[in-house]
Amino acid sequence: MKARARTLVVALALSAIAVAIGLVAYFADPTAAPFYVSRVGDYVLHQNALENPGAFGLQNVPDRAQPSDALALILLDDPSAHGDPAIGLPPFPYPRSVYGTLLARLHKAGAKLVVFDINFLENSVEPAQDAAFAAGMRVMPTVLSYDITTAGEGQIGESPAAPDLKPAAVALGYTTIDLPGGYFIGQPPVITTGAGGTHARERLTSLSAAAVERFTGKPLRDVPLYGGAMIFLPLHVRQTQTAAGTADRGIPIAQHESIRDAMSVPVADLATLVKGRIVVIGATAEGLGDFAPTSDDGHFPGVFAHARMIDQLLTRTFVTAAPPWLDVLLIVALPFLIGLALANFRPLAGALVSLAATVVYVEIAVAVYAYRLFWLDLIHVAGAMLLATLLVGLYRTVTENSQRRMVTEMFGMHVSPAIVSEILKTEDPRDALHLQGNRVKATIFYSDIRGFTAMSETMTPEEIYGQLNEYFDAMCDVIFRYGGYVDKFIGDCIMAVYSAPFQTPDDPVKAVRAAIEQQILIGELSKKWRAQGKRAFTVGMGINTGDVVMGNLGATSRMNYTVIGDNVNIAARLYNVAKGGEIVISQATYDEVRDLVDVVEMEPVMVKGKAEPLRVYNVAGLKGSAPSTP
Numbered sequence: 001m002k003a004r005a006r007t008l009v010v011a012l013a014l015s016a017i018a019v020a021i022g023l024v025a026y027f028a029d030p031t032a033a034p035f036y037v038s039r040v041g042d043y044v045l046h047q048n049a050l051e052n053p054g055a056f057g058l059q060n061v062p063d064r065a066q067p068s069d070a071l072a073l074i075l076l077d078d079p080s081a082h083g084d085p086a087i088g089l090p091p092f093p094y095p096r097s098v099y100g101t102l103l104a105r106l107h108k109a110g111a112k113l114v115v116f117d118i119n120f121l122e123n124s125v126e127p128a129q130d131a132a133f134a135a136g137m138r139v140m141p142t143v144l145s146y147d148i149t150t151a152g153e154g155q156i157g158e159s160p161a162a163p164d165l166k167p168a169a170v171a172l173g174y175t176t177i178d179l180p181g182g183y184f185i186g187q188p189p190v191i192t193t194g195a196g197g198t199h200a201r202e203r204l205t206s207l208s209a210a211a212v213e214r215f216t217g218k219p220l221r222d223v224p225l226y227g228g229a230m231i232f233l234p235l236h237v238r239q240t241q242t243a244a245g246t247a248d249r250g251i252p253i254a255q256h257e258s259i260r261d262a263m264s265v266p267v268a269d270l271a272t273l274v275k276g277r278i279v280v281i282g283a284t285a286e287g288l289g290d291f292a293p294t295s296d297d298g299h300f301p302g303v304f305a306h307a308r309m310i311d312q313l314l315t316r317t318f319v320t321a322a323p324p325w326l327d328v329l330l331i332v333a334l335p336f337l338i339g340l341a342l343a344n345f346r347p348l349a350g351a352l353v354s355l356a357a358t359v360v361y362v363e364i365a366v367a368v369y370a371y372r373l374f375w376l377d378l379i380h381v382a383g384a385m386l387l388a389t390l391l392v393g394l395y396r397t398v399t400e401n402s403q404r405r406m407v408t409e410m411f412g413m414h415v416s417p418a419i420v421s422e423i424l425k426t427e428d429p430r431d432a433l434h435l436q437g438n439r440v441k442a443t444i445f446y447s448d449i450r451g452f453t454a455m456s457e458t459m460t461p462e463e464i465y466g467q468l469n470e471y472f473d474a475m476c477d478v479i480f481r482y483g484g485y486v487d488k489f490i491g492d493c494i495m496a497v498y499s500a501p502f503q504t505p506d507d508p509v510k511a512v513r514a515a516i517e518q519q520i521l522i523g524e525l526s527k528k529w530r531a532q533g534k535r536a537f538t539v540g541m542g543i544n545t546g547d548v549v550m551g552n553l554g555a556t557s558r559m560n561y562t563v564i565g566d567n568v569n570i571a572a573r574l575y576n577v578a579k580g581g582e583i584v585i586s587q588a589t590y591d592e593v594r595d596l597v598d599v600v601e602m603e604p605v606m607v608k609g610k611a612e613p614l615r616v617y618n619v620a621g622l623k624g625s626a627p628s629t630p
Contacts (some may be wrong), residue, residue, distance in 0.1 A: 015339030103136030110275035115490035117282030173207030431464030538580025
């Protein structure tokens with residue numbers, strides 16, 4: 001239990017590190033943090049997932065890129081910027097009377113509102129040009145754009161529309177956008193200035209908000225904000241390659257026409273595009289540089305962005321960010337659950353469970369965004385989960401490998417591979433081994449070759465080692481098959497324990513059966529050795545059952561897993577009593593196997609430290625069969 005508690009504490013500590021890293025990244029300044037570690041990166045990742053729902057197995061995701069029936073676009077594209085003398089359109093920048101003429105045509109075509117995403121911040125050098133533009137605005141309701149800046153101490157600075165044009169506009173809207181992390185992710189629909197400064201207590205509306213309020217005749221209400229801004233839901237921009245090799249953007253947000261065509265087509269044809277709609281006029285010409293980096297393609301005309309936000313406000317298609325407390329709760333809770341799972345499962349199973357949980361969370365976050373436009377944090381939650389999986393998994397792997405090495409080194413040469421495998425299956429092998437010493441009931445086995453010293457005097461060292469190793473291999477194989485543990489080799493003597501480290505009620509039966517089989521095998525080996533011209537030998541065996549202390553014994557630099565106690569000494573005394581071919585068992589062992597074997601009671605033997613002699617028995621063989629010991 002101590003090891004499990006230690007694993008749990010370490011796992012939770014490592015999970016806490018993953019949580020801390022996730023929280024730091026979550027609250028990091030997007031302008032300073034690496035892109036895919038910031039909230040902006042999380043927003044872009046959600047958008048990319050929304051544009052490829054099939055990659056996440058999502059079906060029937062709502063199509064939020066359908067053209068808006070309330071919008072029309074008239075674009076200052078490259079051909080329009082170059083001008084067209086045939087229709088009297090000069091190159092850009094146009095005289096402002098051109099806009100007055102355009103507004104008059106739009107009024108005749110039945111447009112309801114015109115919105116300029118082109119700034120006119122100063123009066124023209126020719127007052128007649130401004131007068132012509134203003135005259136067009138008086139017949140065609142028009143929203144003009146302007147810039148704002150954030151001055152010191154949070155005060156707002158304005159670059160307003162030209163004084164000669166401003167009175168003719170029905171509304172003004174700012175177009176300035178922030179790019180945290182280098183991406184356009186949203187814009188405040190309304191800003192209320194502070195109490196001080198030149199523009200104190202003003203209500204400033206964005207171009208999209210001003211357009212919608214004027215179009216609907218109602219103030220904006222209940223717009224979900226993130227960081228004070230309405231989150232921008234990008235379009236799915238289609239890009240094709242023209243013969244000239246330039247990118248041609250197809251915009252699903254609304255039907256559109258160029259300024260050049262809007263100035264030349266019959267008004268009746270223009271009416272099919274603009275009648276009853278908001279007409280947004282803005283630049284897409286490459287040379288004018290009016291682009292906003294968005295998650296769609298990184299080079300997005302600003303007029304499309306404003307048209308999209310107008311569409312979002314009209315259709316009330318909003319992205320709602322999860323409250324920070326919910327994101328923080330997920331960043332904290334899920335990695336700790338990962339840590340708990342990894343602490344209570346084996347490393348591989350825990351890692352698989354943790355990875356599966358992370359995948360499930362990613363699927364949920366993407367699905368919630370795709371179907372409900374609810375922005376649950378993805379990068380920081382999933383990142384913290386993966387980091388917790390990595391840290392705790394590495395810790396468990398390193399510690400388990402260390403334990404495996406310890407068990408293999410300690411037991412690999414002493415017990416069967418099946419027992420080693422069984423030890424390694426336990427939650428903590430060290431607990432399974434009772435390394436600090438534990439009192440258990442065990443059966444102790446000793447065997448010794450009779451006359452080995454005299455026999456070895458007539459053999460070369462190579463012959464001795466070869467024959468001993470063959471003998472030991474055969475004996476250990478039998479011991480392992482019966483679940484025994486080979487404690488040590490003492491010269492030509494074998495000491496084994498039934499069973500270490502796991503005791504079973506039939507350990508004495510296993511020990512006696514193994515001893516009988518060993519004696520039979522020794523007889524077979526002796527026949528083979530004689531046929532090979534080698535010396536044969538017999539073996540005396542002793543077996544005793546009783547309580548012993550089992551565990552690690554030795555110095556800190558050299559430990560040995562063994563058993564100690566009076567019952568070990570009794571077993572050692574019995575194998576010394578046994579003659580070659582005999583299996584001598586104690587009264588305690590006989591009491592456990594009396595229904596299994598036939599025995600011959602021998603003369604009691606004295607054991608050091610015992611006042612009374614011990615009754616001992618020579619095993620003749622299994623009941624109902626011929627004597628099986630030589």
